[in-house]
Amino acid sequence: xxxxxxxxxxxxxxxxxxxxxxxxxxxxxxxxxxxxxxxxxxxxxxxxxxxxxxxxxxxxxxxxxxxxxxxxxxxxxxxxxxxxxxxxxxxxxxxxxxxxxxxxxxxxxxxxxxxxxxxxxxxxxxxxxxxxxxxxxxxxxxxxxxxxxxxxxxxxxxxxxxxxxxxxxxxxxxxxxxxxxxxxxx
Amino acid sequence: xxxxxxxxxxxxxxxxxxxxxxxxxxxxxxxxxxxxxxxxxxxxxxxxxxxxxxxxxxxxxxxxxxxxxxxxxxxxxxxxxxxxxxxxxxxxxxxxxxxxxxxxxxxxxxxxxxxxxxxxxxxxxxxxxxxxxxxxxxxxxxxxxxxxxxxxxxxxxxxxxxxxxxxxxxxxxxxxxxxxx
Numbered sequence: 001x002x003x004x005x006x007x008x009x010x011x012x013x014x015x016x017x018x019x020x021x022x023x024x025x026x027x028x029x030x031x032x033x034x035x036x037x038x039x040x041x042x043x044x045x046x047x048x049x050x051x052x053x054x055x056x057x058x059x060x061x062x063x064x065x066x067x068x069x070x071x072x073x074x075x076x077x078x079x080x081x082x083x084x085x086x087x088x089x090x091x092x093x094x095x096x097x098x099x100x101x102x103x104x105x106x107x108x109x110x111x112x113x114x115x116x117x118x119x120x121x122x123x124x125x126x127x128x129x130x131x132x133x134x135x136x137x138x139x140x141x142x143x144x145x146x147x148x149x150x151x152x153x154x155x156x157x158x159x160x161x162x163x164x165x166x167x168x169x170x171x172x173x174x175x176x177x178x179x180x181x182x183x184x185x186x
Numbered sequence: 187x188x189x190x191x192x193x194x195x196x197x198x199x200x201x202x203x204x205x206x207x208x209x210x211x212x213x214x215x216x217x218x219x220x221x222x223x224x225x226x227x228x229x230x231x232x233x234x235x236x237x238x239x240x241x242x243x244x245x246x247x248x249x250x251x252x253x254x255x256x257x258x259x260x261x262x263x264x265x266x267x268x269x270x271x272x273x274x275x276x277x278x279x280x281x282x283x284x285x286x287x288x289x290x291x292x293x294x295x296x297x298x299x300x301x302x303x304x305x306x307x308x309x310x311x312x313x314x315x316x317x318x319x320x321x322x323x324x325x326x327x328x329x330x331x332x333x334x335x336x337x338x339x340x341x342x343x344x345x346x347x348x349x350x351x352x353x354x355x356x357x358x359x360x361x362x363x364x365x366x367x
Contacts, residue, residue, distance in 0.1 A: 015348050019245035021312040025337070029344035042302035043285065049308065051281050052204050053274020056244045061278040066286070070279065077275050081267060083243030088251040088263060091237070102361050108240050110355015111348055113326035116316040117333030118347065123309035124338055130302040137338055148296070149303035156307035167308065171301055178300025182293045 001034075002072055006079045008034055009060055013083040017111045020055055025118035027059045028125075036063060038129040045126075049167035056080050127153065148181035189258045190265040192223070197250045197269030202277075204246075211246060215253070225257050246270050325358045 008030040016023035028041055036044075048058045060080045064073030128134050131150050132143030152174045159165040159173075196218045200211035212235060219225045231253065238248035247270050254266025288294055321327050329351050336342040342350075 011345055013244070014242050015345055016244070017240070017242050017348075017352075019239065021309075021316060024309070024312070026344050026348065039298075039302055042305040043298065045305040045308060046301045047278070047281050047285060049305075051274065051277045052202055053278065054201075054244045054246050057247070057271055057274040058278045061275050062282045065279055065282040073279055073282075074275070077271065080244060081247050081271060083241070084238075084248040084251045084267065085263075087241045087243060088248060088255055089260075091241070091252075092255060102359075103356060104240055106355045106359035107352045108355065109326070109359045110329060110351045110353070112316065112320040113330040114333045114347060114351030116313055116320055117330035118337055118344060119309055119313040119316060120330075120334050121337035123306055123313055124334075126302070126306035126309060130299065130306055136340065146299070149299060152300045152303040153307045156304040157310055160307060160311045161314065170304055170308075174300045174304035175297045178297040179293050181300065182296035 001067060002075060005034060005063065005067060005072070005076050009076050009079040010082065012056065013080045016056060016083075017108055018115055021119055022112065022115035023056050025115060025122050027056065028122045031059070031063055034063065034067070036066070038126055038135065040066070042126050042130060046171055049171055148178060148185070151181075152177050189225075190261050193254050193257060193262050193266040194269040197254075197266045198272055201246055201250075201270045202273030215249075219253065219257075226253060230256060325354070329354060 012023060012026050012030055016026055024045075031041055031044075032038065044059055044062050045055075047062065048055045051058055057077055057080060060076040061073045064076035124137075125135075128137065128139075128143070131146055131153065132140070133146065134140065134143045155177070156170050156174060159170060160167075196215065200214040200218075203214070204211040212231075216228065216231060220228045220231060234252035234256070235249055238245050238252060241248055247267055250266040250270035251263045254262035254264070256262075258265070288298070290298075317330065321330055333347050333351065336347060337344065
């Protein structure tokens, strides 16, 4: 299990161009392969909004802690730092070579739009799970709409897009709406 | 105070107070390392920042390694790198342990369910922002649409799509012959 996680985080590190949310689709794909449920991934994303630090580090620590506690969390977190320790010295030794290299730029121009599409796919999958209780678009016929979740998604989307409300506030607000929904609609 | 301890402390403070990672911690680094201690020039700091955004890996960690290495060699690289990782690791460890203690029953389930919906919303807005800055030409729009469909329909895996998108970028955005002369 720990080797599967380390392998997963090597892939996440070395294929994770563009940082942060660009890496998140890769983290989702690899973590579900490791047995994390979409709900646990959604919780991770919420915790990441509450805790400072890069999402790659936060997710590595979270997944490691859930799977095996402190030492696994430490091992997986260190794994995701390996690309930095490889590329920094490599660059320092070949500065001229890399600086004039168009390839890195072209590579990124291909990967960044791809990550935008990939992250929408993860968002769609999380929305299907939380709102419809299903795990793929092929199960749409059997979906049961959870109206409270749908309302939360709509409200948070608008507050985040239009007014960039702090995620900590939005998560608290979502929790309150959930609790009120539970007591009112019970 | 040794340089290594200083590097560790500055990156520790900067990343401990920076939400959502990336280079939001840059102003603190710039003030401490460039303005106050003159350990690195602003030009070099910015160059390493741009570079860490285009190399694979965690941007904040890569940046810390570059700056640490420049200022104090291999030891400086490790000191700054550990400083950048430690706050996120410790806080996330505590947060995850607390999260594992939340009762999975009654109103708690409803609260968690609602927070998961909020979490999905965050991803939509993140995607919107990524798309706004990167979907600037037909190739980019095509790549984004294809990756979205292929993933939602479960046709291709994410690592494969990223490698393929990189390869298409190399072909589509290679230098034109005229530009080289």
